[in-house]
Amino acid sequence: MSVAFSPPFPNPGCMSTTGYPPVTEQLAEPETTREEGRRKMDWALQHMPILESLREDFLAEKPLEGERVAMAMHVEAKTANLVELLADGGAEVTLTGCNPLSTHDDVSAALDAHEKITSYAVRGVDDEEYYEAIEATIGHDPTITVDDGGDLVFAIHEDYPELIDTIVGGCEETTTGVHRLRSMAEDGALEYPVFAVNDTPMKRLFDNVHGTGESSLATIAMTTNLSFAGKDIVVAGFGYCGKGVAKKASGQNANVIVAEVDSRKALEAHMEGYDVMPMSEAAEVGDVFITTTGNRDVIVEEHFRKMQDGVLLANAGHFDVEIDLVALEELAADHYEARDGVEAYEMPDGRRLNVLAEGRLVNLAAPLALGHPVEVMDQSFGVQAACVRELAENGDGYEPGVHEVPDDLDREIAEIKLEAEGVEFDTLSAEQEEYLSSWQHGT
Amino acid sequence: MSVAFSPPFPNPGCMSTTGYPPVTEQLAEPETTREEGRRKMDWALQHMPILESLREDFLAEKPLEGERVAMAMHVEAKTANLVELLADGGAEVTLTGCNPLSTHDDVSAALDAHEKITSYAVRGVDDEEYYEAIEATIGHDPTITVDDGGDLVFAIHEDYPELIDTIVGGCEETTTGVHRLRSMAEDGALEYPVFAVNDTPMKRLFDNVHGTGESSLATIAMTTNLSFAGKDIVVAGFGYCGKGVAKKASGQNANVIVAEVDSRKALEAHMEGYDVMPMSEAAEVGDVFITTTGNRDVIVEEHFRKMQDGVLLANAGHFDVEIDLVALEELAADHYEARDGVEAYEMPDGRRLNVLAEGRLVNLAAPLALGHPVEVMDQSFGVQAACVRELAENGDGYEPGVHEVPDDLDREIAEIKLEAEGVEFDTLSAEQEEYLSSWQHGT
């Protein structure tokens, strides 16, 4: 709903200093823009069977009736379908971006056109505007918060503590956000329950293994016009992301080399048939290096010194500290954009080391990167939606603090996905249940 | 040591009723036999780098000096190398079988020739002798017990409670044994600490995924003279064993179909690219059925009715209750041995359903089955040996009850394996450690 700002605003006190306008009022041609955004959302939704299925239920049951959900998210097509789902479930939704550059104005406008959604997200806002948009979002007096990095929770605890009383709980999507929330919780400072949506078994498997694996490699291929067959691909880290990258690279006929610091994971990689070696050795033979560790200094000066001409360096882990770009720049005689999304660092001896997407997450930060595949976000957002519903229905049952997603919610989403894909599975007979439980009795 | 029975016996009271002789005294030509057994052990040891590596340490450090270890195990070449390792570590070892049919007399005799080992295991003994052998083993007044099913622990608790005081602890290899021990512990009846060696991450991965996967399929291939390429292989259960069978079958160009009862595992199988369907559907299309569930009644009458002529039915799970052979026999017009290890059940309509190894674990019970691959047992026994050493060194620190294998022991074995394979891996720098811990701080 592209409302005028003040009237529907339930808590005018909060907003008195901002009067920050929704996206529709900020755009030149909201109508056209919004149509474009709607088309993007439609495309994604076509491939989000879980959200589709939940929408049917949400429309019929309105489980979020009476809730006011404040969201700070990357406002693009996939996320937008979650936003709309919550609105379709009966919630009043207010929305802002969680990063000034990740907002698609057209999608933001399309959302804002929904009668139960107000979007303040606009691309390219400055710091002040960014914060004003957060304030505006909070200003709707939310009962539930949905965060991607924790901005809403932090702003509320710091600047609007008076709202906490009426908030049943929140959801946090990211590792970083969960980490910050746990610190708060440890200090006794987190005053309402938040679900760590980040960390369910489904997310680890599908997002990390399949999502990161496929999208990282496809992004690298399309950013470089190179292929993987016969290449030596060095994967740093053999956690879920590393396993995904290794498996998919191997499935493209690459020769996978794994570098690890954990003996059991190293052995696991070895038993999979991969070459396992320290990075200092891998540096000499690799053609493509993909970091997935979540740690810093994974590829550093001593490695750069040994690498072959023409290698690719990409990060599929977390922050842009896995590849030591400071050291690389110092080492290099020159560097220049070799292709869109590829910075070539030319060593004094003429070797060129090519860094993709400035060492940031390649499947998010490369110029043509699309982020996680739609299906992956469908699962992730399915869990989000189930958590929001859980808060609406049973939020009172949760203590302040960080909570794991209840296992049955995660399973429910798995079941919805299977049904949407037409995949059937068995159920245990009473005899089998009993056999198992007699068996597991005591474990 | 093929000792005369009484003199070295430290606790004559226990043995007075039995006087049960060691294997060497029971065999006609112990010398020749023992040589044969030694050759079998040597073959295995060639491919047990972990035990080889531990042996060097054990010989040098004698960590088990002064311990008396009583063991009830499948006495064959692989196990024998564990037995000898413990003796080489300084322990007095007494040994019996854990199944009258799994003993290799030649291996038993080879062990008995070791000056610190007394083996009472003989193939084909009757029930009374079986128990006498256990008693004889216990009669050496053990300080540590090593079990494969719990026989020693139970016998000691029931019949020789006076020994418990001097026992520091035990190790249990099997799921079944651990299950029974946990029941005892729950009832407050387990009076010394026992390590559940069964359940370490390494065991799950290597034993279940690689070991069960490869050995089950190789045994099926060599029992039937059939190939897997282009076959529809139905894998019931997608736990570690099921994943292993599915992965290896797929690696032989089979078309894998997974039947599951757990939605997340079903989805996981689906996302791997396998067909997922209920067994009632899979029954109609499968060529080979392999159960890996650990449950009962996985393949039952309604499935038999639908199966194609010539299908193979094998169990790689646990007990022989996964395939309902009682129902199959009732349904069949006739059954006969179609090949060594293959019982063909002929349906009234002429279809033949072929059950391998009587529905018992195919990689253990088929006529030519060899059990788990040597390398898998190397890892499993490496953990055993590390646990026995832990008991000898720090046994006092453990309360009575069932204990997980300490994580660092499991890791140590992984490191030994990697070193033996010549695989190197990285270590975290101080900065990396700090980065990670600052990051994980609070989790």
Added chain:
Amino acid sequence: MSVAFSPPFPNPGCMSTTGYPPVTEQLAEPETTREEGRRKMDWALQHMPILESLREDFLAEKPLEGERVAMAMHVEAKTANLVELLADGGAEVTLTGCNPLSTHDDVSAALDAHEKITSYAVRGVDDEEYYEAIEATIGHDPTITVDDGGDLVFAIHEDYPELIDTIVGGCEETTTGVHRLRSMAEDGALEYPVFAVNDTPMKRLFDNVHGTGESSLATIAMTTNLSFAGKDIVVAGFGYCGKGVAKKASGQNANVIVAEVDSRKALEAHMEGYDVMPMSEAAEVGDVFITTTGNRDVIVEEHFRKMQDGVLLANAGHFDVEIDLVALEELAADHYEARDGVEAYEMPDGRRLNVLAEGRLVNLAAPLALGHPVEVMDQSFGVQAACVRELAENGDGYEPGVHEVPDDLDREIAEIKLEAEGVEFDTLSAEQEEYLSSWQHGT
């Protein structure tokens, strides 16, 4: 060389009517443009070890000294490195596009800056200019022609037959071109020898299996933001391209379904473990359809009628006749661009069938498509260069007509590639040679 037009022109008669200027004279800022083009070429060359290796030889030996090579090619970075290689080998090279829309002006300008190259290729020329550029190219009185579709050969035979006498031969890159040349040859109308570079064993394997396989899937992924894990991917045709697509899709954890018309290929696909079924059945279950047959009407009305909502339809075969878009449009209630490169056809019942890249080769025609991976073109162009050298050195030995690439040239390129990758292989000893030949004697 961005020469003035007439002076260096060796055959002014041909050109009198055109006076067509090289690209440099047509561009506004040739200097800047050319730098951009050079950077694109450099990127590609970094990953074209075969051309790099040949360049060293060509610079040292100048095997093409005295030759005038006329080329009609897609003028982009990869091709440009072939063009430059020929010039570095001593040839005077004149160049035009083989498609008005495939020229990159920056690359064209970068080439034109080379003192031995004149490029007439400019993007977006009209039909008349297109032909004038061909004429201008031919006007340099070539001794060798290098074609991508046969334009030069046809133009010369029709309009400049007087040049044929001094032409030693030509190379043709494409299937289509070779097909047309064979027809000419059959009619006795082809008056100089032309190598069918299209069809060597190396090209089939690397270009079709790895190149088409990887680039088609990466393009689909990045055009749609979808993943392949758990998807039913229907591959029509199990020739080299189909095998590549199937193998790589399976390596991304898709469930591959193959539709074939050849019984042996169908059986081969079945034995690989793929599902094999007629398209009429596959149409009902597929999520993604990729045609690779080189035939027409592979996916037609009866299939559209059965497909699920949201399916993707892409062509990785040859012409845009594999998917019957005429029928699809007639059947559809509506169609619209769902995403860049994706046309959604909405059926009257609401199902949406999404056609990628208008049914043209998806890895070439999608908006973000990059064509074949650099490494694949490296091999293809390596063979081209070797053929041009063969013509320069031994052209007289070939009769007019279409010739297979001599096997030793193809092997030479394989060896150069292996050396560049640091891969060593064995050689037969004299005894082994003899053993083999005694063995094969008579076969």
Added chain:
Amino acid sequence: MSVAFSPPFPNPGCMSTTGYPPVTEQLAEPETTREEGRRKMDWALQHMPILESLREDFLAEKPLEGERVAMAMHVEAKTANLVELLADGGAEVTLTGCNPLSTHDDVSAALDAHEKITSYAVRGVDDEEYYEAIEATIGHDPTITVDDGGDLVFAIHEDYPELIDTIVGGCEETTTGVHRLRSMAEDGALEYPVFAVNDTPMKRLFDNVHGTGESSLATIAMTTNLSFAGKDIVVAGFGYCGKGVAKKASGQNANVIVAEVDSRKALEAHMEGYDVMPMSEAAEVGDVFITTTGNRDVIVEEHFRKMQDGVLLANAGHFDVEIDLVALEELAADHYEARDGVEAYEMPDGRRLNVLAEGRLVNLAAPLALGHPVEVMDQSFGVQAACVRELAENGDGYEPGVHEVPDDLDREIAEIKLEAEGVEFDTLSAEQEEYLSSWQHGT
């Protein structure tokens, strides 16, 4: 038919010197034995859908009525079903072994019980008896010969040239036999047409890739009790067999290393993602070596000197000359049977190199080897049967000499297999046929 020898004998002149009795007359308990053999045949036939399908046609149409087929084959269960098929097709069949040690007496007896079959094959005969059995087989005055090594053809041409006139033709199964026949043909000495059944596309693919690949690895696994996960498997040769072994080993999570002498095959292996290196390098890192070259001296002294302790050496190529056992024995300080089918060669420095099956084809010669999987032989024998029928029906159309199997016979077998497996495939429409032919017109 266990006939008395002379009466039914159609050409007593031939036999006058031998009077060699059929197997039934040579065995102590033919009845029991024969039942055993029948069960073995039944097992195989259950998994030979091609022969099953052909049998229906043959029984109905009796295409071999009036023919007398002489066969020299490995007489075991799979072959026996071919023999019986020919008899069911109306032929009188006489049969002998093609190797004195490969005959299963029980199967031979089961065949001999068929009223149209006389089997002279008995296990363990001496040279003289072996030849007498061949003579006896030939003595039935064959119109068609079916050979596995060429014995019948040679015996007939040398000793019974008077029979040639009435022989329409023959089939030869093996590479060796075909090789010898081609030599004969070259010398103008082959006086009737023989089909080289050995070499069809189907046989290369299924027998070599899938059959050799799977059965070699399964045999190695079950002979050694070892697994492949994480092992370095060196495959010498990357022809069809090598590709099969590499692919299946990789599918068991081995790290595959390929040694090749052909640059294109080496490159192909490299592009598959395998490590490629000369044997001299591979020798240092391999855990298992499998030769598939068909050449001699593939693994020789210089390699033995470098190998690790405990390596396995196996041959899956052709003759036992691939591994130089003479050199190995000289080099070794000692050698002994480490396991059934494994000879350990102990180097002076203590390393043990383990040779499987005496360096002979491991999937045939190891103690528990079963030869090719049943399904593979089904295809091979399907082609055999189709060739015999072709000779019966159109033998006159073939000149003396060695003939390729007509392509349509090979395809027919593929179609029968697909039908038996329930796999359907598409057919070209008239428009598609035309499109393709217009396209390929001229090629």
